Amino acid sequence: MAELMENEVFMAFTTYAAIVILKMLLMGPMTSYYRITTGSFSNEEDVVLKHSEDKKKLLKIHPNVERVRRCHQNDLENIIPFVVVGLLYALTGPELSVALLHYRLFAGARIFHTIAYVGALPQPSRALAWIVGMLVTFSMAYRVLSTVLLL
Amino acid sequence: MAELMENEVFMAFTTYAAIVILKMLLMGPMTSYYRITTGSFSNEEDVVLKHSEDKKKLLKIHPNVERVRRCHQNDLENIIPFVVVGLLYALTGPELSVALLHYRLFAGARIFHTIAYVGALPQPSRALAWIVGMLVTFSMAYRVLSTVLLL
Amino acid sequence: MAELMENEVFMAFTTYAAIVILKMLLMGPMTSYYRITTGSFSNEEDVVLKHSEDKKKLLKIHPNVERVRRCHQNDLENIIPFVVVGLLYALTGPELSVALLHYRLFAGARIFHTIAYVGALPQPSRALAWIVGMLVTFSMAYRVLSTVLLL
Numbered sequence: 448m449a450e451l452m453e454n455e456v457f458m459a460f461t462t463y464a465a466i467v468i469l470k471m472l473l474m475g476p477m478t479s480y481y482r483i484t485t486g487s488f489s490n491e492e493d494v495v496l497k498h499s500e501d502k503k504k505l506l507k508i509h510p511n512v513e514r515v516r517r518c519h520q521n522d523l524e525n526i527i528p529f530v531v532v533g534l535l536y537a538l539t540g541p542e543l544s545v546a547l548l549h550y551r552l553f554a555g556a557r558i559f560h561t562i563a564y565v566g567a568l569p570q571p572s573r574a575l576a577w578i579v580g581m582l583v584t585f586s587m588a589y590r591v592l593s594t595v596l597l598l
Numbered sequence: 599m600a601e602l603m604e605n606e607v608f609m610a611f612t613t614y615a616a617i618v619i620l621k622m623l624l625m626g627p628m629t630s631y632y633r634i635t636t637g638s639f640s641n642e643e644d645v646v647l648k649h650s651e652d653k654k655k656l657l658k659i660h661p662n663v664e665r666v667r668r669c670h671q672n673d674l675e676n677i678i679p680f681v682v683v684g685l686l687y688a689l690t691g692p693e694l695s696v697a698l699l700h701y702r703l704f705a706g707a708r709i710f711h712t713i714a715y716v717g718a719l720p721q722p723s724r725a726l727a728w729i730v731g732m733l734v735t736f737s738m739a740y741r742v743l744s745t746v747l748l749l
Numbered sequence: 750m751a752e753l754m755e756n757e758v759f760m761a762f763t764t765y766a767a768i769v770i771l772k773m774l775l776m777g778p779m780t781s782y783y784r785i786t787t788g789s790f791s792n793e794e795d796v797v798l799k800h801s802e803d804k805k806k807l808l809k810i811h812p813n814v815e816r817v818r819r820c821h822q823n824d825l826e827n828i829i830p831f832v833v834v835g836l837l838y839a840l841t842g843p844e845l846s847v848a849l850l851h852y853r854l855f856a857g858a859r860i861f862h863t864i865a866y867v868g869a870l871p872q873p874s875r876a877l878a879w880i881v882g883m884l885v886t887f888s889m890a891y892r893v894l895s896t897v898l899l900l
Binding site for chain 1: 603646664665666676679682683686689690691696700718719720721724726732735736739742743745746748749
């Protein structure tokens with residue numbers, strides 16, 4: 448067990464996996480923040496008003512909440528594949544410098560993706576960040592499948 | 599390989615990871631159950647009626663189906679980060695008692711979260727369950743990053 | 750580290766995990782393709798037209814885009830649990846032939862699931878593919894919990 452955590456590539460994977468997963472987790476509280484500040488909830492029990500008419504007014508959809516939720520969804524669709532493929536990639540024993548390049552590029556691209564999405568920056572900023580993240584995962588998957596293929 | 603599964607912390611991780619993932623998987627059949635009992639489908643091919651007018655009536659959204667789907671989505675957003683961070687945490691070699699405390703708290707909090715969400719229990723029951731789960735994951739991530747940081 | 754990747758069951762897991770994760774990742778570009786060909790976007794910054802009235806016309810929902818997104822969501826809900834449980838299952842040291850049977854069945858079922866979903870094939874084709882994938886994951890989870898239970 449200790450062996451894995453003494454391997455530098457695995458340590459680099461651990462660091463960047465924890466960072467991008469934490470970034471993704473923080474989208475949850477960010478959604479709550481936008482829900483509360485814009486007064487837009489999905490569940491009746493989340494609205495603390497007494498009158499049922501006032502309640503229904505707060506069960507609405509707000510564009511800013513939906514924007515954060517789409518960003519969160521995009522994280523689920525991209526960060527989790529990165530973590531799975533990145534773990535298998537680390538176990539194939541790549542060069543530390545090459546592995547670090549992959550992990551740093553991905554982490555940077557996804558942090559910028561969140562800024563571009565939540566801040567509604569003009570395209571193609573968000574599209575490019577998404578493509579860079581995806582190319583990193585494809586590159587690692589290629590190395591994994593070309594090293595260890597047992598069908 | 600056998601070494602990992604002889605380590606008690608890793609065995610505890612394996613047990614609780616399997617439990618919370620199974621809990622999450624069961625939200626799928628639960629959604630199907632609510633879709634069938636309330637007659638609310640998303641796809642035309644899922645409706646077996648012959649008349650196209652009757653079909654369209656069943657392509658609707660039902661609040662109970664949406665509630666289960668939001669609960670499932672919240673599981674994806676919280677349980678998968680727990681599994682990833684929990685695996686890395688187990689590999690840092692924590693005390694068995696401390697690791698068990700993290701894993702048990704998380705599993706209990708998420709099972710209660712589902713009961714609170716699907717049963718529409720009054721707040722802050724669901725919010726507290728969500729926060730406990732998130733704090734457990736943050737605590738494990740802190741241990742991971744303070745033990746193994748290679749940027 | 751090299752030990753894990755010399756184990757045949759783990760190599761088989763690595764191969765099939767990479768394949769199903771790549772299949773899931775490709776739903777992203779497929780969504781983009783349907784968004785562009787049907788002209789249905791979610792974000793104002795994604796529409797390159799100059800007149801704000803023309804812009805709003807492209808901020809719409811198209812049934813084909815929603816179909817691909819539901820398929821992607823179903824992948825997230827099923828493929829990620831498979832990868833997590835499949836990893837733990839590989840570490841319990843099953844027979845190679847039994848493990849391969851699980852992994853192949855799952856990969857085949859999920860690829861067929863995507864064809865059935867995106868192609869809107871008549872039911873119960875999609876439902877059966879979904880059930881087969883779920884049964885494979887349950888079977889592996891049963892083996893994991895009956896081998897390594899530390900509560």
